[in-house]
Amino acid sequence: QVRLAESGGGSVQAGGSLRLSCEASGATYQTNCMGWFRQAPGKEREGVATLYTIYNGGTGTYYIDSVKGRFTISQDNAKNTLFLEMNGLKHEDTAMYFCAANPYLTGGDCNPTLQTSNFPYWGQGTQVTVSS
Numbered sequence: 001q002v003r004l005a006e007s008g009g010g011s012v013q014a015g016g017s018l019r020l021s022c023e024a025s026g027a028t029y030q031t032n033c034m035g036w037f038r039q040a041p042g043k044e045r046e047g048v049a050t051l052y053t054i055y056n057g058g059t060g061t062y063y064i065d066s067v068k069g070r071f072t073i074s075q076d077n078a079k080n081t082l083f084l085e086m087n088g089l090k091h092e093d094t095a096m097y098f099c100a101a102n103p104y105l106t107g108g109d110c111n112p113t114l115q116t117s118n119f120p121y122w123g124q125g126t127q128v129t130v131s132s
Contacts, residue, residue, distance in 0.1 A: 001026045002121040004099050009126030016089050016130070022082040022099030022123055030103035033110035035119065036073060036084045038095035038128075045098070047112025049073040049084060052105065062111040066092075091132040096125040 008020040024031050035050035049063045051073045061073050072085040082099055100119035102110070 002028065002030050002101050004101060004121055004123035006097065006099050006123040006126040009097060009128045011129040011131065012089055014089060014091055014130055014132050017085070017087045018089065018128060020084040020086065020097055020099075020126060020128075022084075024080040024082070024101065028080045030121070031080075031101040033102040033105035033119075034075070034082050035100050035102075035110070035112060035114075036082075037098045037100055037112075037116065037119075038093075039098070039125075040095040043095075045116050047114060047116075048097070050110050050112050050114075051075055051082065052107060052110035054106065060107065060110075064112050086128070089128075089130045091130050094128060094130045096127050098125045099123045 003025045005023045033052045036048045037045050038048050039045040048067055051059050051061050053059055070088040075082045101121040102119050
């Protein structure tokens with residue numbers, strides 16, 4: 001089992017920045033593919049960015065078009081923590097943000113267009129509110 005705990009959400013004005021963190025515990029070897037998802041009121045949960053680990057310890061990342069150039073996903077292996085650096089925030093970024101993990105996916109299979117059912121492990125979420 002993998003336990004995920006998000007933090008770092010808050011309220012900011014448009015153009016501001018936030019850094020979300022997701023600390024993994026338990027069977028952290030089952031986090032080969034990790035992602036950030038978000039869900040706005042009345043909308044379906046959508047993928048935002050994903051990160052996968054490759055055999056030599058490097059990582060690959062994918063982003064949805066609406067956050068490219070503004071958001072950066074990264075990880076600190078030593079601390080088993082996934083990050084989402086969000087800059088240039090817009091009102092439409094307002095949502096509950098969740099991190100999720102899949103034990104097996106890698107490469108192009110670990111992308112934010114995946115259905116949420118592909119991720120067996122989820123955190124409780126952290127709220128991001130951007131005022132215009």
